[in-house]
Amino acid sequence: MRKVWVIGGVAAGLGLSFVMLLVVGVYLVAGNLVNGAGGGSVSLAKGAVPAAYSSLVQKWGNLCSALNPALLAAQLYQESGFNPNAKSPAKAEGIAQFIPGTWATHGIDGNGDGVRNVWDPNDAIPSAATYDCQLASYVKDVPGNQSENMLASYNAGAYAVIKYQGVPPYAETKNYVKTITSLEQSFAAPVSRVDPSEQAATAITYAQSKLGTPYLWGGNGTADQGGRFDCSGLTKAAFESAGITLPRVANDQYNAGPHPQRAELLPGDLVFFSDDLTNSRAIRHVGIYVGGGYMIDAPRTGAVIRFDPIDTPDYFGATRVTEDGAKALPTTV
Numbered sequence: 001m002r003k004v005w006v007i008g009g010v011a012a013g014l015g016l017s018f019v020m021l022l023v024v025g026v027y028l029v030a031g032n033l034v035n036g037a038g039g040g041s042v043s044l045a046k047g048a049v050p051a052a053y054s055s056l057v058q059k060w061g062n063l064c065s066a067l068n069p070a071l072l073a074a075q076l077y078q079e080s081g082f083n084p085n086a087k088s089p090a091k092a093e094g095i096a097q098f099i100p101g102t103w104a105t106h107g108i109d110g111n112g113d114g115v116r117n118v119w120d121p122n123d124a125i126p127s128a129a130t131y132d133c134q135l136a137s138y139v140k141d142v143p144g145n146q147s148e149n150m151l152a153s154y155n156a157g158a159y160a161v162i163k164y165q166g167v168p169p170y171a172e173t174k175n176y177v178k179t180i181t182s183l184e185q186s187f188a189a190p191v192s193r194v195d196p197s198e199q200a201a202t203a204i205t206y207a208q209s210k211l212g213t214p215y216l217w218g219g220n221g222t223a224d225q226g227g228r229f230d231c232s233g234l235t236k237a238a239f240e241s242a243g244i245t246l247p248r249v250a251n252d253q254y255n256a257g258p259h260p261q262r263a264e265l266l267p268g269d270l271v272f273f274s275d276d277l278t279n280s281r282a283i284r285h286v287g288i289y290v291g292g293g294y295m296i297d298a299p300r301t302g303a304v305i306r307f308d309p310i311d312t313p314d315y316f317g318a319t320r321v322t323e324d325g326a327k328a329l330p331t332t333v
Contacts, residue, residue: 042189045070045187045189047274048280049076049187053082056121057072067132069187070187073187075180076125078328083095084119093118102131106131111123131154133150139153149166152177179328182325183329185325188258197266199244200242200269201267203238204296207234213298215301220237221233231297233248234297234298235253239326244323253286254272254283259319265291267291270288271315271317272317273286293309
């Protein structure tokens, strides 16, 4: 396996003491990170929302105390993947997926051009925030978390939240609330360091076992593909070995958890690369961080799975994958 060390100047200790690196680099620091992101005002993680919509989400996400920009972003991502042209089989339309009847009642002219256009994010995003806050006002006297009660009202209706004095005991509603609040962590800029992943060692040990394997575009490591992978196929398989199911493509994997800063990276974090550093939907490459400024990745056709540096001009950011974050991701975006 040593033949795959194609980058000069890499410390030999990374390869020889990999498990020790994980133990020291991940689990011994866990006690200092248990609080995760702190409270206070919420801003968006860098590039998490496409630049075209970021200022809208930041502005309207602060419309009421039950809402914040990351929560609004999580709703939009779950509904449409930030696609302003999205249309569902149930005839929900636009970036916020309003059905015609709801839009007729709750759609607003967000940009003041005299037209309420469900297909225009400048109208649809303000409308989504306004609708959320209106629901929050209906259940403001209900005990419990006001944001969770607002989301439950969105899914089950305000009457059900009032009746049950909190999130009603409906499986669909409870899952909806958990899904959006889990996704929220992926869109919020952490104000302190985030918890390490318990599955990091397993995932990265799997990736290490594939060093030297030739790249295959679209490769999932199956027998008929000769056990070969592309970049996101490798990361997906690595976390599946740890019991976490990730989406197939890199830009969807970005939303599987919170986003540590570069100086806060730990082994097992996913690291992402893009030619557009303002838009997570434009991410084109992913690897698994191993420490010391290096990752294991499947780089391109003609190369093998190997160690590569992460500090390049196209470095986008990182995700600390969580089980809840991965489960919250929509199956299609």
